[in-house]
Amino acid sequence: xxxxxxxxxxxxxxxxxxxxxxxxxxxxxxxxxxxxxxxxxxxxxxxxxxxxxxxxxxxxxxxxxxxxxxxxxxxxxxxxxxxxxxxxxxxxxxxxxxxxxxxxxxxxxxxxxxxxxxxxxxxxxxxxxxxxxxxxxxxxxxxxxxxxxxxxxxxxxxxxxxxxxxxxxxxxxxxxxxxxxxxxxxxxxxxxxxxxxxxxxxxxxxxxxxxxxxxxxxxxxxxxxxxxxxxxxxxxxxxxxxxxxxxxxxxxxxxxxxxxxxxxxxxxxxxxxxxxxxxxxxxxxxxxxxxxxxxxxxxxxxxxxxxxxxxxxxxxxxxxxxxxxxxxxxxxxxxxxxxxxxxxxxxxxxxxxxxxxxxxxxxxxxxxxxxxxxxxxx
Ligand SMILES: [Zn+2]
Numbered sequence: 001x002x003x004x005x006x007x008x009x010x011x012x013x014x015x016x017x018x019x020x021x022x023x024x025x026x027x028x029x030x031x032x033x034x035x036x037x038x039x040x041x042x043x044x045x046x047x048x049x050x051x052x053x054x055x056x057x058x059x060x061x062x063x064x065x066x067x068x069x070x071x072x073x074x075x076x077x078x079x080x081x082x083x084x085x086x087x088x089x090x091x092x093x094x095x096x097x098x099x100x101x102x103x104x105x106x107x108x109x110x111x112x113x114x115x116x117x118x119x120x121x122x123x124x125x126x127x128x129x130x131x132x133x134x135x136x137x138x139x140x141x142x143x144x145x146x147x148x149x150x151x152x153x154x155x156x157x158x159x160x161x162x163x164x165x166x167x168x169x170x171x172x173x174x175x176x177x178x179x180x181x182x183x184x185x186x187x188x189x190x191x192x193x194x195x196x197x198x199x200x201x202x203x204x205x206x207x208x209x210x211x212x213x214x215x216x217x218x219x220x221x222x223x224x225x226x227x228x229x230x231x232x233x234x235x236x237x238x239x240x241x242x243x244x245x246x247x248x249x250x251x252x253x254x255x256x257x258x259x260x261x262x263x264x265x266x267x268x269x270x271x272x273x274x275x276x277x278x279x280x281x282x283x284x285x286x287x288x289x290x291x292x293x294x295x296x297x298x299x300x301x302x303x304x305x306x307x308x309x310x311x312x313x314x315x316x317x318x319x320x321x322x323x324x325x326x327x328x329x330x331x332x333x334x335x336x337x338x339x340x341x342x343x344x345x346x347x348x349x350x351x352x353x354x355x356x357x358x359x360x361x362x363x364x365x366x367x368x369x370x371x372x373x374x375x376x377x378x
Contacts (some may be wrong), residue, residue: 028049041147188203206250211233
């Protein structure tokens with residue numbers, strides 16, 4: 001089975017997050033047949049899989065990926081149905097083609113190729129596959145790593161196969177990610193009739209100066225790896241819809257994407273300092289989305305960068321931009337982690353597609369990465 005065939009088989013399962021049918025009904029039986037040691041890790045109704053090959057007494061190198069996809073959106077806008085994989089020349093169309101059933105297929109086949117080669121490695125190899133990356137990501141890769149800790153697995157590093165490439169396959173490797181933190185603010189005024197302002201307290205008027213100040217906050221300029229820390233007011237609601245009612249409450253959600261140079265504590269302190277100018281009661285609920293991290297100095301990242309350059313002939317850019325990913329769960333445990341995969345130009349879009357040639361390149365990179373890691377350890 002080649003990477004195009006395997007990707008097409010995966011796309012045919014409509015595994016909109018957190019549906020894990022493709023894991024239980026297809027991937028696990030296939031990997032069992034290939035004599036991978038499969039363990040189903042279910043938590044909070046989410047399916048996850050650990051599938052290992054090689055000497056179980058050795059530390060383990062992990063390939064991480066997700067089999068869930070974002071919803072297809074308006075089906076009438078798709079040129080071909082999103083869960084009917086369709087090949088046009090070098091391109092394979094379908095939801096998840098690039099994010100990330102294609103690279104997941106490449107990861108699986110790279111491990112299979114290593115297994116069939118019979119090569120002695122100084123580590124075992126494991127696929128850690130989750131059905132909860134595109135959703136809340138609470139019971140996915142984190143659950144797999146909790147399980148691996150209980151099992152006493154010593155994970156020496158991880159490669160996540162997210163689509164990291166921008167213009168051509170191999171141009172970008174992720175060696176860090178920004179963190180994400182959200183504030184949910186509620187300001188409590190008093191509803192009233194607009195003709196009787198002295199009887200009400202306008203929650204918008206009371207908040208507007210503080211929100212304006214918050215929207216201007218700056219923390220850092222970023223660096224070679226990360227774009228600057230940035231803040232966005234994502235939701236702002238007040239008022240009843242009527243034009244003769246003073247709004248009694250205002251709710252506002254603020255999200256900050258931050259570099260490792262700016263801590264969540266500093267962000268919280270500055271936003272709360274701005275809010276102190278609000279003279280009426282308010283609540284702030286903080287939701288920690290993800291920790292920022294960078295792994296550009298790790299030997300694992302350097303190894304991946306070298307391999308990508310060797311296979312593709314292009315020196316990749318080290319990058320930490322974009323959204324969050326499951327790499328953060330490894331980083332939070334001090335496990336070296338880097339990410340590499342095909343183009344992300346069409347991910348989460350109508351008519352998502354992936355280049356088969358790029359998937360073959362990814363499979364080659366994943367395989368060579370294992371060999372390069374083995375050489376670096378012996
Ligand atoms: Zn993804």
